[in-house]
Amino acid sequence: MHQAVTPSNGDELQSEYFVARHDAAAAVAALDRPRPAVTPVLGAIEEALAPFGARPHWSEVWTTVPKTLRALYGKYADFEKPMARYDPPGTFRNDFLDRHFPQ
Structure with a gap:
């Protein structure tokens, strides 16, 4: 069942990797090692996929x-409402939220 709060509308092709729950923290930390080599390539990949309306997966x-994310995700602003309602002082905010959902 598709949930209205997911970034997917069910028609996308996406790639993800699954690891055992007990390895989750180590797996996320392991992804930081190749990040400097991968990041420069991402702009070219995103540019190549732009004509298709490709949206990045939040956890990738x-x-x-x-500004581009807001245009790609029709319900982008809908996420701002519960943040303001349930965390008005910004207790659970982080650098990612500050960059993409400024108060």
Whole structure:
């Protein structure tokens, strides 16, 4: 069942990797090692996929700027409402949220 709050509408092709829950923290940390080599390539990949309306997966590494994300995700602003309602002082905010959902 598709949930309205997911970034997917069910028609996309996406690639993800699954690891055992007990390895999750180590797996996320392991992804930081290749990040410097991968990041420069992402802009070219995102540019090549732009004509197709490709949207980055939130949990992946990408370089898409907030203005472009807002245009790609029709419900982008819908996420701002619960953030403001349930965390008005910004207790659970982080660098990612500050960059992509400024208060």
